[in-house]
Amino acid sequence: MTRxxxxxxxxxxxxxxxxxxxxxxxxxxSKGGQAIHNTAEQAK
Structure with missing residues (x-):
């Protein structure tokens, strides 16, 4: 029982x-995806 x-x-x-x-x-x-998304938005 103990086992x-x-x-x-x-x-x-x-x-x-x-x-x-x-x-x-x-x-x-998720954080990596947010960073990529933010960089893409800034590059527009």
């Missing part, structure tokens, strides 16, 4: 860490 609980805790931690990583990458990509 099962430990397995769920490890899996839950990995899942939460993965979500934070994906969310952070999405924000970085």
């Amino acid at each position: 099962l609980i430990a397995l769920f805790l490890i899996a839950g931690t990995a899942l939460l860490a993965g979500c934070n990583t994906v969310a952070g990458a999405g924000e970085d990509i």
Whole structure:
């Protein structure tokens, strides 16, 4: 039973860490897109 609980805790931690990583990458990509958009608008 203890092994099962430990397995769920490890899996839950990995899942939460993965979500934070994906969310952070999405924000970085969004900021990069905004920078490109702003540069294109200024070049007009």
